[in-house]
Amino acid sequence: MAPAKRYTLEQVAAHNKEGDLWIVVNNDVYDLSRFADLHPGGAGVLVAPDIAGTDCTAAFFSLHRSDVLAKYAGLKIGHLDVGPADDRQPPYLVPAPGALSPAPHAEPDWLVPSFRSPYYAPSHHALQQAMRHFFDSEVRAEARAHELSGERPTQKLVELMGRPEWAIHQMRMGPGRHLHGLTLPGGVRGEDFDYFHELVVIQEMCRVGAPGYMAGLQAGMVIGLPPVLNFGDDKLKARILPDVFAGKKFISLAISEPHAGSDVQGITTTGTLSPDGKHWIVSGMKKWITNGHFSDHFMTAVRTGPRSLTMMLISRADDEGAVDTRKIKTSYSAAAGTAYVFLEKAKVPVENVMGGEGNGLKVILSNFNHERWVIxxxxxxxxxxxxxxxxxxxxxxxxxxxxxxxxxxxxxxxxxxxxxxxxxxxxxxxxxxxxxxxxxxxxxxxxxxxxxxxxxxxxxxxxxxxxxxxxxxxxxxxxxxxxxxxxxxxxxxxxxxxxxxxxxxxxxxxxxxxxxxxxxxxxxxxxxxxxxxxxxxxxxxxxxxxxxxx
Structure with missing residues (x-):
C-alpha cells in the first residue's frame, strides 16, 4: 500500500473556493470540492473564509460527532505534514472500534487497567472485548441511522447476532441449559456463562446509544421468551427456540390492553375452549407491544374464566389472518416496532398454554426479578x-x-x-x-x-x-x-x-x-x-x- 500523501497548511490554503475546496480536520486533509453542494448546511458554510482551506478541527467538533468522519472517510486525501517542533494543538482522540474510552470514569472500574475487581475473571474480559468490537463494528452505524429513520433492525444483522459463533440472543436470556454445549465469544463455555457475563453483554449493547433501535433488536424476546424456557414442554421448545435464537423469528410479550392497560384484573382478551378440546379460540386486543409489528409469536395474557388468567403462545402462522398488528407512534424510535395486536378468533393449540390453565399470574411474575436486574x-x-x-x-x-x-x-x-x-x-x-x-x-x-x-x-x-x-x-x-x-x-x-x-x-x-x-x-x-x-x-x-x- 502506498504511503498516505502529506500536505502543508500552505498547500491546503491554496484550495479555498467553491469547486476547489480542501479542509483539515484532526490532522487529516479532506477534499470537499464535489461534496460542498451536498453539505446539509449548504455550500456557504464550507466556503466561508474561516473554513475553506484551513484547519477547522475546532469548528468541526463543535458541530459534529466523530462518527461523521467515518461516514465521509472516502473524502480524505492525506494527512497534514506536522513537524516535531509544531506547537499546534494535538489531534482529538477519536475512538477506534473495540477500544476502551480514555475519558476518566467513562468505563466501569473493572475495565480500568490499574483497577482490580473480585467479580470478574479473564473470561468476562474476553467476552467484553468481543462484544465491544462487535457492537462498534457491526451495529453502531445501523443503530444510529435507524434510530432516526424508524426502520427496524435489518434481518441480516439480527441473524448475524444469532449465528453460533456469536449467540447473542441466547446470552441475553441469562445462564441456563440453552447455552450448554456452546462456545461463546471470547472462548467462554456456555456451561460457565454467569450473570456477570450477561451483564457484560447488556452493558456493551447499551453503549451503542440508540434506545428505540436496541428495543427493536429482540427486546420482546428478553421478556416474552422466558415462559417458553421455564414452562414450555420439550416439543414446544424444539419448535420455537431455534428460530428465535437464530434471529429468524421474533417473539413479543402481549399483556397490556387499550382499556385495561396492564391491569391483569381488567384484561378482556378472552379465550374459550373449542368443542373438541384441542384449541383455545382467542379474541381481543393488545396495545403497546414492543416488537409487536414484526413479531411472529406473542406470549399472551388471556382470560379463560371469570377469575382465571392463562398465558399462551399465539403464533401468526397457526391461524393465518386471525392475528394482525398496527404500529404505534411513541416518544422514541419506531425501530422498536411498538404495536397494537388484534386477535380475531385465533385458534391456539392447547399445548401452547404455559404453566397450565389459570396459572397466568404465576408465569407473569416468574421473571420479574431477572427482568428488573436487566433494566x-x-x-x-x-x-x-x-x-x-x-x-x-x-x-x-x-x-x-x-x-x-x-x-x-x-x-x-x-x-x-x-x-x-x-x-x-x-x-x-x-x-x-x-x-x-x-x-x-x-x-x-x-x-x-x-x-x-x-x-x-x-x-x-x-x-x-x-x-x-x-x-x-x-x-x-x-x-x-x-x-x-x-x-x-x-x-x-x-x-x-x-x-x-x-x-x-x-x-x-x-x-x-x-x-x-x-x-x-x-x-x-x-x-x-x-x-x-x-x-x-x-x-x-x-x-x-x-x-x-x-
Whole structure:
C-alpha cells in the first residue's frame, strides 16, 4: 500500500473556493470540492473564509460527532505534514472500534487497567472485548441511522447476532441449559456463562446509544421468551427456540390492553375452549407491544374464566389472518416496532398454554426479578454513556472565553454524575454477585427488595444525570442529531411511562409495572414505578424484622 500523501497548511490554503475546496480536520486533509453542494448546511458554510482551506478541527467538533468522519472517510486525501517542533494543538482522540474510552470514569472500574475487581475473571474480559468490537463494528452505524429513520433492525444483522459463533440472543436470556454445549465469544463455555457475563453483554449493547433501535433488536424476546424456557414442554421448545435464537423469528410479550392497560384484573382478551378440546379460540386486543409489528409469536395474557388468567403462545402462522398488528407512534424510535395486536378468533393449540390453565399470574411474575436486574444493567450503563458524552463536551465547548470544564458550576454537576454512576455500578455488581450464588427461587425471595431499591436508585439517578447533562449541553442537548444526539435521546426517552400491572396484594405489591408497554431501556417506570418499588423494598425488609428487636 502506498504511503498516505502529506500536505502543508500552505498547500491546503491554496484550495479555498467553491469547486476547489480542501479542509483539515484532526490532522487529516479532506477534499470537499464535489461534496460542498451536498453539505446539509449548504455550500456557504464550507466556503466561508474561516473554513475553506484551513484547519477547522475546532469548528468541526463543535458541530459534529466523530462518527461523521467515518461516514465521509472516502473524502480524505492525506494527512497534514506536522513537524516535531509544531506547537499546534494535538489531534482529538477519536475512538477506534473495540477500544476502551480514555475519558476518566467513562468505563466501569473493572475495565480500568490499574483497577482490580473480585467479580470478574479473564473470561468476562474476553467476552467484553468481543462484544465491544462487535457492537462498534457491526451495529453502531445501523443503530444510529435507524434510530432516526424508524426502520427496524435489518434481518441480516439480527441473524448475524444469532449465528453460533456469536449467540447473542441466547446470552441475553441469562445462564441456563440453552447455552450448554456452546462456545461463546471470547472462548467462554456456555456451561460457565454467569450473570456477570450477561451483564457484560447488556452493558456493551447499551453503549451503542440508540434506545428505540436496541428495543427493536429482540427486546420482546428478553421478556416474552422466558415462559417458553421455564414452562414450555420439550416439543414446544424444539419448535420455537431455534428460530428465535437464530434471529429468524421474533417473539413479543402481549399483556397490556387499550382499556385495561396492564391491569391483569381488567384484561378482556378472552379465550374459550373449542368443542373438541384441542384449541383455545382467542379474541381481543393488545396495545403497546414492543416488537409487536414484526413479531411472529406473542406470549399472551388471556382470560379463560371469570377469575382465571392463562398465558399462551399465539403464533401468526397457526391461524393465518386471525392475528394482525398496527404500529404505534411513541416518544422514541419506531425501530422498536411498538404495536397494537388484534386477535380475531385465533385458534391456539392447547399445548401452547404455559404453566397450565389459570396459572397466568404465576408465569407473569416468574421473571420479574431477572427482568428488573436487566433494566438496572441498562440504566447504569446508559447513564455512564451520558456522562462520557458530557465530559468530552465540557472539554471541547468554550463559554466566556473558557472551556466549560473550567467553570466550577460545571465541575460540580460532573462530580455528582460520577459518584451516582459509580455508586450504582458498585451496588449492581454486589447484587449480581449474590445472584451467582443463589437459585432462581432464592433470588425471587431474597433479592426482590434489594433489587427494587437498586432500580429506584438508578432510575432517579438517571433522571438527575439527564437533567444535568442537558443543562451543560444547552440547546444541543435538546436537538435531535448533531453533537448532543445521545443526550437528547436519553432526555426524551428515559421516562416514557406505562400503565402498570396490577396484581392482588397477596403477591407482595399492588402494582408491578410491565415492560411490554414501551420497553424503554431507561424508564423510571419500566419494571415497576419508583414509588412502588421503593415501597416494595421496605416491605420486604419488614418481613425479615424479628418481633423481639426493639
Amino acid at each position: 438496572c444493567c441498562r440504566i447504569a450503563r446508559y447513564s455512564r454513556l451520558m456522562y462520557e458524552e458530557t465530559w468530552k463536551w465540557a472539554h471541547l465547548r468554550k463559554s466566556q472565553g473558557k472551556r466549560l470544564i473550567d467553570h466550577p458550576v460545571v465541575r460540580a454537576k460532573l462530580a455528582k454524575m460520577i459518584y451516582k454512576i459509580d455508586m450504582g455500578q458498585a451496588w449492581l455488581e454486589n447484587i449480581t454477585y449474590q445472584m451467582t450464588h443463589m437459585s432462581y427461587a432464592e433470588q425471587s425471595t431474597t433479592l426482590a427488595g434489594p433489587m427494587a431499591l437498586l432500580k429506584t436508585f438508578l432510575s432517579r439517578a438517571g433522571a438527575e444525570i439527564s437533567s444535568d447533562c442537558v443543562q451543560i449541553w444547552g440547546g444541543r442537548g435538546l436537538t435531535q442529531g448533531g453533537m448532543g444526539a445521545l443526550v437528547e435521546q436519553f432526555q426524551r426517552t428515559y421516562k416514557v411511562s406505562d400503565s402498570g400491572l396490577a396484581v392482588p396484594r397477596g403477591f407482595g405489591t399492588v402494582v408491578l409495572t410491565r415492560p411490554d408497554t414501551f420497553a424503554l431501556q431507561f424508564d423510571s417506570i419500566l419494571g415497576g414505578s419508583e414509588e412502588v418499588l421503593a415501597d416494595l423494598g421496605v416491605r420486604q425488609a419488614m418481613k425479615r424484622m424479628p418481633q423481639a428487636v426493639l
